[in-house]
Amino acid sequence: MKLSILGCYSATPRALTNTTSQVLEMNNHMFLIDCGEGTQVQLRKHKIKFNRIKHIFISHLHGDHFFGLVGLISTFRLLTREADLHIYGPKGIKEIVTLQMKLADSWTNYKLIFHELSSNESQLIFEDDSVEVYTIPLDHRVYTNGYLFKEKPGERKLDVKAAEQANINVAYYRKLKQGFDVVNEDGVLIDNEKVTSPPEPTMSYAFCSDTAYKEDIVPIIKNVDVLYHESTFLEKHADLAPKTKHSTAKQAATIAKKANAGMLLLGHYSTRYDSLEAFKEEAREVFEFVTLCDDGKTFEFPSK
Amino acid sequence: MKLSILGCYSATPRALTNTTSQVLEMNNHMFLIDCGEGTQVQLRKHKIKFNRIKHIFISHLHGDHFFGLVGLISTFRLLTREADLHIYGPKGIKEIVTLQMKLADSWTNYKLIFHELSSNESQLIFEDDSVEVYTIPLDHRVYTNGYLFKEKPGERKLDVKAAEQANINVAYYRKLKQGFDVVNEDGVLIDNEKVTSPPEPTMSYAFCSDTAYKEDIVPIIKNVDVLYHESTFLEKHADLAPKTKHSTAKQAATIAKKANAGMLLLGHYSTRYDSLEAFKEEAREVFEFVTLCDDGKTFEFPSK
Numbered sequence: 001m002k003l004s005i006l007g008c009y010s011a012t013p014r015a016l017t018n019t020t021s022q023v024l025e026m027n028n029h030m031f032l033i034d035c036g037e038g039t040q041v042q043l044r045k046h047k048i049k050f051n052r053i054k055h056i057f058i059s060h061l062h063g064d065h066f067f068g069l070v071g072l073i074s075t076f077r078l079l080t081r082e083a084d085l086h087i088y089g090p091k092g093i094k095e096i097v098t099l100q101m102k103l104a105d106s107w108t109n110y111k112l113i114f115h116e117l118s119s120n121e122s123q124l125i126f127e128d129d130s131v132e133v134y135t136i137p138l139d140h141r142v143y144t145n146g147y148l149f150k151e152k153p154g155e156r157k158l159d160v161k162a163a164e165q166a167n168i169n170v171a172y173y174r175k176l177k178q179g180f181d182v183v184n185e186d187g188v189l190i191d192n193e194k195v196t197s198p199p200e201p202t203m204s205y206a207f208c209s210d211t212a213y214k215e216d217i218v219p220i221i222k223n224v225d226v227l228y229h230e231s232t233f234l235e236k237h238a239d240l241a242p243k244t245k246h247s248t249a250k251q252a253a254t255i256a257k258k259a260n261a262g263m264l265l266l267g268h269y270s271t272r273y274d275s276l277e278a279f280k281e282e283a284r285e286v287f288e289f290v291t292l293c294d295d296g297k298t299f300e301f302p303s304k
Numbered sequence: 305m306k307l308s309i310l311g312c313y314s315a316t317p318r319a320l321t322n323t324t325s326q327v328l329e330m331n332n333h334m335f336l337i338d339c340g341e342g343t344q345v346q347l348r349k350h351k352i353k354f355n356r357i358k359h360i361f362i363s364h365l366h367g368d369h370f371f372g373l374v375g376l377i378s379t380f381r382l383l384t385r386e387a388d389l390h391i392y393g394p395k396g397i398k399e400i401v402t403l404q405m406k407l408a409d410s411w412t413n414y415k416l417i418f419h420e421l422s423s424n425e426s427q428l429i430f431e432d433d434s435v436e437v438y439t440i441p442l443d444h445r446v447y448t449n450g451y452l453f454k455e456k457p458g459e460r461k462l463d464v465k466a467a468e469q470a471n472i473n474v475a476y477y478r479k480l481k482q483g484f485d486v487v488n489e490d491g492v493l494i495d496n497e498k499v500t501s502p503p504e505p506t507m508s509y510a511f512c513s514d515t516a517y518k519e520d521i522v523p524i525i526k527n528v529d530v531l532y533h534e535s536t537f538l539e540k541h542a543d544l545a546p547k548t549k550h551s552t553a554k555q556a557a558t559i560a561k562k563a564n565a566g567m568l569l570l571g572h573y574s575t576r577y578d579s580l581e582a583f584k585e586e587a588r589e590v591f592e593f594v595t596l597c598d599d600g601k602t603f604e605f606p607s608k
Binding site for chain 2: 011015037038040044045061067068071074075090099103
């Protein structure tokens, strides 16, 4: 699992800071999460191949999280993309994009599929053989979802030598990887765990931006390996957090602790602060494993 | 008159090149012309004060000319702008911006005034004491206008000594500056030109992007001091120009020559070319005074 931070500052793009966008690589998927203005240039700087992005998840319709989307869709068209593109985001996102395509008389030559969200309950919105994606309903000034990305367990690992010694026919190896006990050539039932070991542990990533402190999300993200949680403010501006429906670093850490997250990534910093170190210090008072995001940073998360 | 090139490349923003946007300073106005994605960051890099921009002119609704607009409007709001903002552009531009404001539940706290255009004739769309702005109907794949910015002549310059010697009462000086002949203290009619000299010559700027070769614009921009004309292609791709409704460098130069322009600025280059020099060389075969635009360049045009 690998995460590239294209932008992690709030409000407006500036000369040296970008608004929210991330790329999550998970089991050969390349998920783009939020798409602030300038995201396509950030993708180029990160040398991320545009064609590998097949799913884009937009948290909410504030500009610093999606003003780069229509430009990216348009650039995909100019680059003669052929692969389908799935867009997940709040109801209304389709109208915004298609209105601009209509007025530009520029329809995509690839299939653009919108998945508009309006539920206030966590939903499974994408699933294939190896990954599941769920919404995380957040509490912001407009309808907002975070997203939980979960690897599915792979097959059990077969110990071929042990299987041979147990005199199991090769035809049953697939069944063994799927976890079944099988009967060997001598008619004896062989316990699966004697010839296989558990699959690689799965990894999970939760993206939570933007939101006021919301404990309701804890059961949804329980035991997540990596939690990105917005931390717009420091304690000295804690009064602004509920007013603007954002969180402080300490609140982000409290959610991480209650959810028993493996680690916490902070981002969505207000540009009023000169240094980011205080975000880490304040979060660490509550939760130990805190890392600061910054534009251009890439995290590789080793399997457990 | 001063022109800052924020971006002058076609199609898509890249790591080192920006799509179309310019700032024209004329008689204390700061006109923003087109607004590709990333324009607000380019404005910051040029240290242009956001509040000085009161008029934005959008040529057409292709993304490389306006995908930065909604972000700029939104940033103006976050910066607690109070001054009115006038947007000139094709019909539909208001719907695009207001739909996004509605879905973000983020209305501006300043007055946003749209001037939607749909005429195929050149129109006077802005006028005050010192400047006039006209549309230049262009020929592109969607409805497109260039813009002609013209300084108005100032007052005549009064030679105070000559006026005193001609025994003219001070009360008439204003009339003299306005060009009238006046009667002096001895009852004699004094010829205005004896005591005044002509006002500063006026300057004019024409912005023409995007367009196929279109001679109809020549009478509109006749004798313009500075002509920006798109030159997407070189001669070796001349066949693509009419197909995509763009121009070659040579066609841009032909328009400049026929219009008797003072100088020609080239821009809107296709990103397929490694070097820009060939654009200048090909244009110079037709018209002598050719300058290449590039992102970050600023031109100061001396009065005549």
